[in-house]
Amino acid sequence: MSNSQEAKRYHPAYLLVELFEFLRNSFFFILFLFIFNFDVTSGWIFWAKLVFLSAAAFTIGKIFLSWWLHTYEVDHASITLREGIFVKKVRTIAFDRVQNKKTSTSFIHNWFKLTSLTLETGTSNEEASVRFPVLKRQEAEAIIEIIEKGTAAETPVSESEEGESDGSLPVRPEKSARVEYFRSTNKDTLRAAFTSLSFLAIFPILLTVYFQVDEFFTLEDDAENAVLYFADHLWLLTPLFIVAILISSVIGYVITTIRYGNYRIEADRDRIYITRGVGQVHTFSIQRNKVQAIQIEQPLMKRIWGIVEVKLISAEAVSIGDELATNSLYPFMKTKEAYALLGELLPQYTVQDNLTRLPRNTIWLKLLRPYYVTVIVAVALWFFRPSILWVAGVLFAISLISRLFDYLFTRYALEGDSIQIRTGGFTTTTFITRRERIQEIEVSQSKLQRAFGVRSLRFTNRAKPIHVSSIQDVPDGLGNKFKHWFVQRKVKFE
């Protein structure tokens, strides 16, 4: 079924999926124009309604025409897409160019046993990815299989030769077995819900609803009465508050489950596979030897809870039009668990425990640097709003604390083939990469740094977009060591 030769239209569910997408995107317009202002037939709202209706007609027409005119063709080596309503466009993507594939299945897809598939190529322009909005599941699987067969043949056989007796099975590619490394439990999801503070999400929502409703029914007076009433009966607020927190906790838990529930990390010899989501399932896979670096992020909140988010930096891994980047291993993993998993998945990148702190005198250097933001805000406030000049004071305090934290938490290690740096004040970022993965380096020193005998290091890794990492105020000696370490890079030449 995969080797179909003729051009095909998308499954008719395309219409439903796209229409639903359109409704979802214009939800607030519809709510505002046709629900709240249902009976307004004059003024700008009337015009807005007209504009919206014509835009809607245009979009819906476009959806139908697209379905009618867009076709795709899959053969054994490539996909050909014919797109465009007025301007015809034909794209051919060879399978051996495909670096990553993602599937995403919404509930509409589920009804019709369909899925959507996105193929990413290595290039960085806007044509870099191909998206099939709807595709039969077995068709998607067939395409993925063809691609995997291609890439498996392409990657050099490195670690093990045993699974490579092919030729016997022409249909199924010889893949090493997928092993599951991580599966999120309810406890993980609960922890995720609490750390992401999603249970607080209800308050802004309530406020928006209040103001929206207020606009149309002038609640102000009633609300004032209500406030006065509650002020007199303060004890009444407590149960209300508890109920609100409970409701929002449940909502937060549900939202987190939809996003991060059923999180699975699997890997075979060549690739790492990440699957996540309940209801809407996202999958993502990345070639192991294309990982350029590892980035571990820890905002203050996660540090307190002892959890980390591990990201895989790769020139290929990007999320496309997706609200959540999936290039992270589970974003709410216990620190120890994450490091152990990393050691198994990507043994090339080990997390060093033995890190060096910045020289003690650099704390003064960090505090001495000009406070540009504070100064600009202070001057602006002094001119325009002298009454709230204290805001600049608060800002100054925040930057002081941030710099202190930066001094306290910054660490580095340069050992063997890998470099590891940790930087940042409120949110710390640990970055680990290998010498061969670094594109170029820069060692710099400002006048002020020279007085303290320290330097800054910068290095660049391939990613989308290019990833530049830097660490400030490391000792002079490390600067030189870094340069000499880098030029000893051993690379294989083709």
Add this chain to the structure above:
Amino acid sequence: MEYILKEPERQISTKIIQIWRTTNTIGHGSFLLGFGALLAASHFWDWYNWVHITLYVLIGITVLSAIFSIWIEPVFIQRTWRYEVDEKFIQLKHGRWNVEHKIIPMAKIEYVTTDQGPFLRKAGLYSLNIGTTASSHKIPAIPEEEALKLRSLIASYANVKEDDSFE
């Protein structure tokens, strides 16, 4: 085999000082003209007071910056610029107050070009641009013969593509 990193030694042409002075004069001059025109307009049509203040501040900053970048900076940049090209790496180092030292592996270089604006042409100089997948770098002023030689040298060194994967 240990690779010893040579401290970069090759310098850029001294003729570039005069060129930078000219181009910076033109650049700052046009900014001053622009701000001056806005200031005149602002007085003429009686715009807000803070517009005057902002414009005066901007003009002050431009004048200070002009003094620095026309009389002082070009000399220091030229005097401190060093580069080195060998089989394995390109090194660029410059700056007096802020010293920057870049090391780019030859194998990462994607293209090398020379270009020449009207001022450089008059002085018989070229600037050399070196691009990697990550970024592009510029050596600002090299005499013609040397620049062309360097371009083909880098192109031949960079022709070796490295295998990106490892076990």
